[in-house]
Amino acid sequence: MGTQQQNLTPAESTTGSVSLQVCAVIDETADARSLVLDIPPSLRERFRYKPGQFLSFRVPFAGKLLTRCYSMASSPLADALPKVTVKRVDGGRVSNWMNEVRVGDWLEVLPPAGLFCLDPQADTEKPLVLFGGGSGITPVFSILKSVLHSSRRPIKLIYANRDEASVIFKDELCRLIKAHPDQLHVVHVLDSVQGFLTDHQVRHLLRGSAGGDYFICGPGPFMDTVERTLLALGEAAERIHVERFVSPPDPDELLAEEALARKAAMGSHCEALIVELDGQQHEIACQPGDTLLQSCKAAGLDVPSSCEEGFCGACMCVVKEGEVQLARNDVLSAKELADGWTLACQSRPTGARVRLKFPD
Numbered sequence: 001m002g003t004q005q006q007n008l009t010p011a012e013s014t015t016g017s018v019s020l021q022v023c024a025v026i027d028e029t030a031d032a033r034s035l036v037l038d039i040p041p042s043l044r045e046r047f048r049y050k051p052g053q054f055l056s057f058r059v060p061f062a063g064k065l066l067t068r069c070y071s072m073a074s075s076p077l078a079d080a081l082p083k084v085t086v087k088r089v090d091g092g093r094v095s096n097w098m099n100e101v102r103v104g105d106w107l108e109v110l111p112p113a114g115l116f117c118l119d120p121q122a123d124t125e126k127p128l129v130l131f132g133g134g135s136g137i138t139p140v141f142s143i144l145k146s147v148l149h150s151s152r153r154p155i156k157l158i159y160a161n162r163d164e165a166s167v168i169f170k171d172e173l174c175r176l177i178k179a180h181p182d183q184l185h186v187v188h189v190l191d192s193v194q195g196f197l198t199d200h201q202v203r204h205l206l207r208g209s210a211g212g213d214y215f216i217c218g219p220g221p222f223m224d225t226v227e228r229t230l231l232a233l234g235e236a237a238e239r240i241h242v243e244r245f246v247s248p249p250d251p252d253e254l255l256a257e258e259a260l261a262r263k264a265a266m267g268s269h270c271e272a273l274i275v276e277l278d279g280q281q282h283e284i285a286c287q288p289g290d291t292l293l294q295s296c297k298a299a300g301l302d303v304p305s306s307c308e309e310g311f312c313g314a315c316m317c318v319v320k321e322g323e324v325q326l327a328r329n330d331v332l333s334a335k336e337l338a339d340g341w342t343l344a345c346q347s348r349p350t351g352a353r354v355r356l357k358f359p360d
């Protein structure tokens, strides 16, 4: 591969990514492949992940460094190493590149991130209902395997695919159903047989699962159908989790957006930026135009961050006082925004005093 990484050590790059070596490649279907990554002992802590999280890959492509997220299909509890599964997208630049990766290649990877995860306080007596469509099976499969590994919680998986040949992890799922016949219930929906999932079918499939936790990942219309039906059935919005598989803009577009946002913020002067981090309070300076994250880093605060492009959610924090302007946001829901959450990498203060709190 002309563009593969040649580093031979897990050295850190200037973009915060590290080089990881691919130790296995698995053909899942005709157009999807899994890549298993070797994590050296020095990086194990940093690459510890929760079921449902993703890795971001920086891939050199035609003179640009493109970032793409791929959810881990592996379980941190049941599998020794992280595995991502990439489905080719027609005309897609990175997905096709990733499908040519071989054992021994090195990839530039950012640490795990993402909020499409189980609530540790969730009532495990309540059903867990997972909806996966096509490659959207990956994060729900990680959650499924982890729950089977660690509890007796009942799980229903509704898995939609174009046809039988497109079903990723078919054999692994069969083995899990055999091993957990009373705990795991899987319903396959094939476009070639039933057509696209309808509201009516979703209602039918949800019988007996009221009051559960719901995780949905797949094509846009599939997710919209499921979410709309759950809300119409009166299920609580905070127990419906949705992961959207989108590509971030190219770096040149991001730079242009960043320049515009910086320019717009140049007129506002924040005199006091107060940051609550790990139980401590810091009052730091904020240069006009700088994001909250840039100000924190300039002050030497070790705040969480990863992609710095507004799509991973690693730098989520709550604005407790004052106002900020959020530029790009591919992560936060309308509810999270209303609750005061923002992304430190994409927000700039618009008032004289701002107080932030990073999650403990």
Ligand SMILES: Cc1cc2nc3c(=O)[nH]c(=O)nc-3n(C[C@H](O)[C@H](O)[C@H](O)COP(=O)(O)OP(=O)(O)OC[C@H]3O[C@@H](n4cnc5c(N)ncnc54)[C@H](O)[C@@H]3O)c2cc1C
Binding pocket: 054, 068, 069, 070, 071, 072, 084, 085, 086, 087, 088, 089, 090, 091, 092, 093, 094, 095, 096, 114, 135, 138, 139, 243, 244, 245, 246, 247, 248
């Ligand atoms: C949190 C998260 C997790 C994800 N997990 C997975 C996963 O587990 N597995 C998985 O397979 N995917 C996953 N994705 C999706 C993945 O990140 C990519 O979006 C996907 O692989 C497509 O990337 P690409 O570079 O191949 O396509 P892109 O190059 O981004 O192209 C996408 C589409 O746009 C079109 N296009 C490209 N360039 C242009 C242009 N200049 N003008 C007009 N149209 C254009 C292409 O033809 C294609 O149809 C995830 C995404 C997110 C955000």
